[in-house]
Amino acid sequence: MAGEIEPPVGPPLGFPNCPRCTYLRTGPPRTCLACAAQTFEGIAPNACPVCNQMPTGDTCPNWLCTDPARRISRIRAIAYFSGPLRSTILEYKYNGGHGWSLIFGRLIVAWLDRHPRAHPPDLIIAKEPRVNNLRG
Numbered sequence: 001m002a003g004e005i006e007p008p009v010g011p012p013l014g015f016p017n018c019p020r021c022t023y024l025r026t027g028p029p030r031t032c033l034a035c036a037a038q039t040f041e042g043i044a045p046n047a048c049p050v051c052n053q054m055p056t057g058d059t060c061p062n063w064l065c066t067d068p069a070r071r072i073s074r075i076r077a078i079a080y081f082s083g084p085l086r087s088t089i090l091e092y093k094y095n096g097g098h099g100w101s102l103i104f105g106r107l108i109v110a111w112l113d114r115h116p117r118a119h120p121p122d123l124i125i126a127k128e129p130r131v132n133n134l135r136g
Contacts, residue, residue, distance in 0.1 A: 015039040016088045018103045032103065033110035040079035052077040076121070078111050 008022040012035035018024055023031050043052050048060035052075060055061070064070050079085055091097040092104070108124065 016084045019099055024103065024106075029106040029110035030113060032106045033114065036085075036107060037079075039084050041082045041085070042079055043077055049074075051075040076115070078107060 008027045008031075010022065012023050012027070012031060013021040015036040016039070018032065018036075021027075021035075023035070044054055046055065047053060048055055048062065048065055050065040050073075051060060051062045053060055053062050060066070064072075081089065088097070088100060092100040112121075
């Protein structure tokens with residue numbers, strides 16, 4: 001039938017091999033998230049319930065979490081900024097790897113689909129933690 005999308009052939013290639021994966025254009029975004037989650041450093045179960053950062057001892061290192069004047073109720077993260085995800089984000093931001101925007105978009109769509117909320121997010125942003133050497 002004309003216009004019908006062919007199903008992907010074979011298993012996903014694994015993050016960060018996404019640009020060559022047949023699922024990128026024809027597979028559902030949930031496949032991309034499940035594949036990438038095997039590589040990502042997932043949010044720890046004992047992470048801060050407000051910002052998802054790892055606590056130092058019994059407290060969160062993020063000053064915002066205890067600020068009585070904060071205007072946000074929750075920050076949700078898909079994964080920690082580490083490993084292949086970190087190097088891919090830096091490639092995207094600083095070396096012209098703009099093809100990653102489609103992949104990152106698919107990951108966000110799949111994450112939102114997996115975590116439905118009675119109160120959906122008001123704002124979605126890409127957040128990069130402070131690091132001393134962004135290109136290193």
